[in-house]
Amino acid sequence: MTFPQDNRPKTDGVVALVGNPNTGKSTIFNALTGLKQHTGNWPGKTVSIARGTFRVGAQKYLLVDLPGTYSLRAGSPEEKITRDFLLSGRPHVTVVVADAGRLERNLYLVLQVLEITGKVVVCLNMLDDARRRGICVDVRALEEELGVPVVAAAARQGLGLQELKGKIDALARGEISVCPRRVKYDPDIEEQLAFMSGTRWLALEALLGQQKPGEGSWVERFKYCPV
């Protein structure tokens, strides 16, 4: 008996690209990989997962463009795909693309991703648009708040992409240490979480009873997920 072959391209790491809809994920994907996925200025455009590779020095990474989503916890198919990939695809680095002009809503997703994995680079995109509308984001301050690298970018103009690549590479090789922000929940929730092992996300999932009967419990399926 032979095992099914792993037909993923041979790479040094898997990088997931997540973010709210219409934050320029596909533009970043195209710019990094040189592929030509269609980009459009409306939410919900990416309906399938695109994959491509890019190089940083001698390292080669597989970049996976996941569908845009506002949250990882509600039930839409995009959210399920993205969540499943983060939990079971075990990307070495997750890039969360955030719209600088709509930071608050984008951070909601960032905080959720940080509960699954700490190996996160936040790509603060469309800074030029935000600035034109009078919104300035302090990248250093945001980096400090989140505890993970934040890269300022304007992907349509091709700005910030080299730095993004560099940060991804450094994080994948363990050259950057992260200290991901943890959301403090109400005391009674925190108390229950304290008794649970595994990632904070899975503990919360268990607590919230998110798994559907018959599908196999989430916690069971992702017990071996890296912290």
Next chain:
Amino acid sequence: MSALNTAPCKSPADLQERVAAALFREAEAIANRATKVTEEEDSRALRYLERKLDDFLTSRRTGFLLMTALLAFIFWLTLVGTNYPSEALARLFSWGEKQILAFLGGLNAPLWLQGILVEGIYRTVSWVVAVMLPPMAIFFSLFALLEDVGYLPRVAFNLDRLFRATGAHGKQALTMAMGFGCNAVGVTACRIIEAPRERLLAILTNVFTPCNGRLPTLMALAALFAGGGLAASLLLCALVLGGCAITLGVCYLLSRTFLKGLPSYFVLELPPFRKPQVGRVLLRSLLDRTALVLVRAVTVAAPAGALLWVLSASGLAAKAAAALDPLARVMGLDGFILLAFVLGWPANEIVLPVLLACYLSAGTMVEAESLAGLKAVLEEHGWTHLTALCYMLFSLLHFPCGTTLVTIYRETGSLRWVCWAVLIPLATACLACTLVAQLARALGLVTSLFT
């Protein structure tokens, strides 16, 4: 924001809400600490302008009017812009045909080989390229610009009320916009609609949006049928809006019969307007369309051309057309037209070229070098205003092409829905054409197309 609060509230709903609230508080706090909103004069003016523009584009009064005007304007630009490159391409191909014929004649190639190569393959391919490519390249470049600016979600917003009234999903407007490019893509794009019932509605009715295989045909016929550029663009606009109306009607009927249910709730985000990257968008769209047309011309039109030549040479085409003729006459068409739609099933681009090839092989040889040539060929075969209108209606409403059906099967996973996806449009097309034809005949409105 409410998108975030739509998490299914199952047993520990309270817990979920509290978790979401905590996340929100934190996100808000971080965002507030990290962002600074400057109150400079021009940035405030910009924010104000954006809001006003959105009010204007999506208001009940101006939204629809503007949408229609924009569509008509795009059609007009396309029609005006198409003439020159179309003529140039047609001349080029006609010159090429003479060269090939001379070359084959020099080789003493048998007549049947010349027939297949030149009258079959070469002519069909050159028609596809000359008639389809210019309008496609222009229309979709303009459309891509609109998309890049961020206008499409505003269209979805405008149409949402109508769709909801028929029991369909507001995002269906976006899938229809994708359908302009290609119905197969439109059907795939229906994945953005989460609720299965509404998704099915969108999939089944996507074909009523004219795709890039049909739009250029409609444009060419509108240019002949309606005369001037303005009238032609208004006619096209009416056709597309008619397609929308039929989409809504079919959705209404379906959601009260086979697909009962209420539209689900969703949040449509209006993305910010962006300055379009004109150069890049135009170049990309031009290259994409050209590549698409050329690939289709080689993979579909060339074999279809060869097959068709064999069919006509053996007299099968004429027999089939004669068999279809009585039925076609009822719908204001003729047997060859129906045959062309059947033969053009793999790809809509080739329907008109196939029809021309049929006509050319059946009657006297007329050189179809340009729109003027097309006029002559159609005239020869007794086309009237009514024939042209019915052809356009049939083209707009008929069954999806092969690729789209395969996509529908892939997306729904059920042959039953594929059958419905054929039957519903086919019935609609037959019904609409019959109605129009019978009505026009009863009222004595039939006039020759080219008087």
